Amino acid sequence: MTNAQVTLIQIDNYGPWTVTPEPRREVDLQTLQSRLYADLSQLVGNREGYVFFTRFDNMVAVTNGLDAADHALIQESVGNRYPVTVSLSIAVDSSPAAALGTATGHLQDAGSAQDGDRREILRGDPLDDAARTDGDVRIAHFDVNDATGKYTDQLNEFDSFINIEQGYAELMRYMRNAHESLSFFVGGDNIIAVCNDVDEAGYLDAVGHVREAVGVDLKVGVGTDRTAQAAGMAAKHALETCREECTDVEFA
Numbered sequence: 457m458t459n460a461q462v463t464l465i466q467i468d469n470y471g472p473w474t475v476t477p478e479p480r481r482e483v484d485l486q487t488l489q490s491r492l493y494a495d496l497s498q499l500v501g502n503r504e505g506y507v508f509f510t511r512f513d514n515m516v517a518v519t520n521g522l523d524a525a526d527h528a529l530i531q532e533s534v535g536n537r538y539p540v541t542v543s544l545s546i547a548v549d550s551s552p553a554a555a556l557g558t559a560t561g562h563l564q565d566a567g568s569a570q571d572g573d574r575r576e577i578l579r580g581d582p583l584d585d586a587a588r589t590d591g592d593v594r595i596a597h598f599d600v601n602d603a604t605g606k607y608t609d610q611l612n613e614f615d616s617f618i619n620i621e622q623g624y625a626e627l628m629r630y631m632r633n634a635h636e637s638l639s640f641f642v643g644g645d646n647i648i649a650v651c652n653d654v655d656e657a658g659y660l661d662a663v664g665h666v667r668e669a670v671g672v673d674l675k676v677g678v679g680t681d682r683t684a685q686a687a688g689m690a691a692k693h694a695l696e697t698c699r700e701e702c703t704d705v706e707f708a
């Protein structure tokens with residue numbers, strides 16, 4: 457059984473900050489958000505986790521292997537580097553969607569995202585080190601078949617983007633509803649899903665659903681390990697096997 461440790465990262469009181477004392481320049485907000493994501497990706501990545509940018513003001517991380525002290529250090533580091541602070545909430549569940557739901561609940565209980573007094577909350581219980589196994593994190597790395605030939609080299613960038621985003625929108629909803637899995641667009645034509653125990657038929661259904669709904673062809677490599685990065689790397693190798701064998705789904 458998988459045991460995903462998910463951390464919700466939320467910028468504290470960000471909405472009011474973006475308009476105080478008057479609306480801040482959009483380019484500065486975009487720069488702050490992308491730099492914060494880059495720093496978090498490295499801070500969590502150095503400890504074998506993954507961070508997904510989702511809406512930038514809220515980000516989702518898979519943090520198996522990071523304990524409470526690691527989270528506190530990351531929080532402190534952000535507070536020292538940025539004009540904003542972040543709250544972190546951790547939860548563990550065999551269902552990634554349930555883990556994120558629990559983590560979100562802890563933070564909502566502590567106050568609103570736009571509450572000026574709710575800052576640098578750190579809540580939740582990381583997975584006990586003794587309980588960790590090589591089966592804790594399952595990552596499915598989805599990739600569009602021949603995105604270059606079908607979209608990038610054929611269409612203008614915006615129409616390519618619409619096709620990729622429509623594939624993403626269908627997949628994220630399907631994986632969320634059918635498999636309690638969390639899927640994130642990570643650039644290019646790539647989507648990384650944090651999954652629970654989905655079998656081959658489940659992935660084939662997801663790929664078939666997206667093909668039928670919006671005409672986007674996907675393949676997927678699946679990896680399982682103790683940490684997000686190890687599982688993610690195994691998933692990438694499985695994706696290479698899909699390319700070699702011309703298959704839709706491969707497990708590492």
Ligand SMILES: Nc1nc2c(ncn2[C@@H]2O[C@H](COP(=O)(O)OP(=O)(O)OP(=O)(O)O)[C@@H](O)[C@H]2O)c(=O)[nH]1
Pocket residue numbers: 599600601602603604605642643644645646692699
């Ligand atoms: N984030 C991320 N992006 C990638 C990765 N591999 C490729 N990309 C991006 O995806 C784009 C398309 O690359 P590919 O998926 O290799 O190309 P393709 O034309 O779809 O070919 P096939 O996948 O072999 O069918 C690249 O331009 C990159 O932007 C990856 O592992 N991670």
